[in-house]
Each structure stands twice: as C-alpha cells, then as structure tokens.
Amino acid sequence: MKKMLVSVLLVTLLIAPVFAQGTSESSSQKQIVLRLADNQPIGYPTVLGDEEFARLVGEYTDGRIKIEVYPQGQLADEKSAIEQVQFGGIDFTRVSISPLASFQPLLNALQMPYLYRDANHxxxxxxxxxxQFFLDSMEEKGFVGLxxxxxxxxxxxNTKKPIYTVKDLAGMKIRVQESTLMMGLVQALGAVPTPMAYGDVYSALQTGVIDGAENNWPSYDSSSHYEVAKYYSIDEHTRVPEMIIAxxxxxxxxxxxxxAIIKKAAKxxxxxxxxxxxxxxxxSEAKVRAAGSQINKINDQAEFAAAMAPLYESQLNAEQKAWVEKIKAVK
Structure with missing residues (x-):
C-alpha cells in the first residue's frame, strides 16, 4: 500500500508542471493539458466517446484546455486508473460502474439484474x-461524475439449447465473473455459477467443462465464443452503465x-x-447470425425478474432499495 501511495505521489508531482505551466497560446494564456485513461482499444465506442469529449473541450476553450486520451490501458488498468484519479495522478478515466461501486456503494442500485425494462428506460x-444524483454522489469520494x-x-x-424460461437454465454450468452479484444472479435462476478467467472460457465451452456464459453482442463475437456456443438467448439480464469521472x-x-465547459462537453x-x-x-450481431448462431428473444422477463427477489434482499441496503424503487417507477 505504501509503495502504491509513493508511486501515485510521484505521478502527481510529474504531471503538476504540465497543469501549471503548459504552453503559451496566442492569447498569452497558459494551455492546460489533462489526461484521460481508457482500458479499451483504439476505435472502441467508449474511446470514440472520449475523443469527442476531448475535441469539444478543445473547441469550447479555443485550445486552451487540451485533453489527451490514452486508450488500451496505457496509463493504468481500470481499478488502478480509478485510484489514480482519486489521488489526482490521472485527471479523467472512463470506467464501468461495477469496479466504481467499490468506491461508491450506492452505484450498486444502478446495476441490479432485470432492473431496466429496456434501453429507453x-x-x-x-x-x-x-x-444526476448518482453522478453528484461521486464527489464525496474524491471524484466528479461527468x-x-x-x-x-x-x-x-450456451452449447445446449435456446433459453426461453427459467426452467431451461436449471442445472446449467454458467461461467460468471468473480462477483457476488453475478454468482447470485445465476444461482437464483437455478443454474450453477462457475467463476472462471475470461481467457479460459472458449476451451471450457468447447470441452464441456461449462455449458454456457453471458455477455453482450460484441464480446460474444470478439471472443469467438459463438463458434462453440451457438445458442444466444436475449434476456438482457444486466445493463451496466459506463461513466467518465474526473x-x-x-x-x-x-x-x-x-x-462548466468540461461538464457540458462530457454530456x-x-x-x-x-x-x-x-x-x-x-x-457483431450480423456476424454471429451469418456464422450460424441460433438467436432467440425472451419476450417476457417477469419470471426471470421475480426470481431475483432474494438477491435484491441480500445485496442491497435500505437506501439502495429505495433507489431501486424510484428507478423502477421511471416511465
């Protein structure tokens, strides 16, 4: 821990002159150079968003504030980036709210299974x-949610069959992240949660060590899991937002x-x-369909959502539960 704090302090000291001095502009104002970390590759949707944010800040300040985007984990992995932003070693980072929830537990209310009816909701x-409340809540933890x-x-x-009902998942060994929430989700649906490193999933599906996994379209495609698990059942059990924090x-x-300019550009x-x-x-969807994946949509999530009641009870405190009810009430 001491070693990490020393490293963060050194990084902070190194970048301080960049912020304070910068380069001269024609207006004689000093240019402020800030850094944004992202762990995704060049061209990935979040990186494209980061770059638009940086472009807008440059445009609105006539180049006086420059945000440099560092994709591909060049500055730090996701968790380390969050820690360095908290200490001021990095100015911004784009992260999933899942690791961010360990810094601000209230965020767990935004990532519960079957919470959102659809993307519009x-x-x-x-x-x-x-x-906006949750963005503002980051400030007490040393961040500004943008x-x-x-x-x-x-x-x-999965490798076996289409999933239409909760009963179809019974007994299936499903790979999950090492997360209490995700393990609880799979268990509540009657399947067997199997924590496993992402890089091991392809061979585990191929050899029958596991029966299935869960992820979004691009990951199902880029991992080539569609080659060995051709049944993709659209239940959309979780929608976990990303966030840019300063x-x-x-x-x-x-x-x-x-x-105000930075907040406006981010939005x-x-x-x-x-x-x-x-x-x-x-x-990604077009690619896996063309490759022969069998896609089906679960039209009624009510049965799946009802199975989550014990999970909501065990995972959330009273304040988080109150926010969940407010979220569900949004039209």
Missing amino acids: MWNVLNGEIG VYYDSGARSFY SKITMDKLSAEDQ ESQAVQIAAWADYEKK
Whole structure:
C-alpha cells in the first residue's frame, strides 16, 4: 500500500508542471493539458466517446484546455486508473460502474439484474434526476461524475439449447465473473455459477467443462465464443452503465467557467458514444447470425425478474432499495 501511495505521489508531482505551466497560446494564456485513461482499444465506442469529449473541450476553450486520451490501458488498468484519479495522478478515466461501486456503494442500485425494462428506460433514468444524483454522489469520494456511456446489455449463451424460461437454465454450468452479484444472479435462476478467467472460457465451452456464459453482442463475437456456443438467448439480464469521472483535485484547480465547459462537453459526447455502441452491436450481431448462431428473444422477463427477489434482499441496503424503487417507477 505504501509503495502504491509513493508511486501515485510521484505521478502527481510529474504531471503538476504540465497543469501549471503548459504552453503559451496566442492569447498569452497558459494551455492546460489533462489526461484521460481508457482500458479499451483504439476505435472502441467508449474511446470514440472520449475523443469527442476531448475535441469539444478543445473547441469550447479555443485550445486552451487540451485533453489527451490514452486508450488500451496505457496509463493504468481500470481499478488502478480509478485510484489514480482519486489521488489526482490521472485527471479523467472512463470506467464501468461495477469496479466504481467499490468506491461508491450506492452505484450498486444502478446495476441490479432485470432492473431496466429496456434501453429507453435506462437512459430515462440515467439522463434524469436520478442519474444526476448518482453522478453528484461521486464527489464525496474524491471524484466528479461527468456522464454515462453505453455498454449494452448482457444475455446468456450456451452449447445446449435456446433459453426461453427459467426452467431451461436449471442445472446449467454458467461461467460468471468473480462477483457476488453475478454468482447470485445465476444461482437464483437455478443454474450453477462457475467463476472462471475470461481467457479460459472458449476451451471450457468447447470441452464441456461449462455449458454456457453471458455477455453482450460484441464480446460474444470478439471472443469467438459463438463458434462453440451457438445458442444466444436475449434476456438482457444486466445493463451496466459506463461513466467518465474526473479527479476532484483536478477540477478544483479549474475556474467555475472551465468546470462548466468540461461538464457540458462530457454530456454532449454521450450521443456520439451511444451511436458508436449501437453500430458496434449491429455489426457483431450480423456476424454471429451469418456464422450460424441460433438467436432467440425472451419476450417476457417477469419470471426471470421475480426470481431475483432474494438477491435484491441480500445485496442491497435500505437506501439502495429505495433507489431501486424510484428507478423502477421511471416511465
């Protein structure tokens, strides 16, 4: 721990001159150079959103504030990036709210299974008063929540048969992330949760060590899991938003006007990211369909959602449960 804090302090000291001095502009103002970390590859929808955010900030400040985007985990992995943003070593990062929830537990209320009726419901929540509350809640943890990005919905796929009802999942060995929430989700549906490293899933499906897994369209495609698990059943059990967070330390160094510009640019970049994600999903879906995957949609989620009652009870505290009810009530 001591070693990590020393490293973070060194990084902070190294970048401080960049923030304070920068390069001279024609207006004689100093350019502020800030860094944004993303663990996804170049061209990925979140990185395209990051780049639009950076472009807009540059445009609105006539180049006085420059945001440099570092994709592919160049600055840090997801968890380390969050920690460095908290300490001011990195200025911004784009992350899933899953690891972020370990810093702000209230966020668990936004990622519960079968919480959102569909994508429209989720965006009505996130871009409304409820979503803004959760962005604002990051400040007490040393962050400034700026905007939500899309990461699609996760569904089940397997080597055996289409899934239409909860009963169809009974006894199936389903690979999950090492997460209490995801293990509880699969168990509540009568399947056997099997934590496993992502890189081992293909061979485990191929050899019958597991019967299935769950993920979004692009991951089902890019992992080539569709080659060995051809049944993809669209139940959209989880929609876990992404978020761009800023370091409160960084933001506090900026004027109120510049902070407002950054928040405005982040919000406006969302449309580009959502459109990029939708295009990314469509291409992946078309590819796996052409390869022979058998796709079916679960039209009635009520049975699946009802099975989650014990999970909601065990995973959420009273405050989180109250937020879940507010989320469900959004039209």
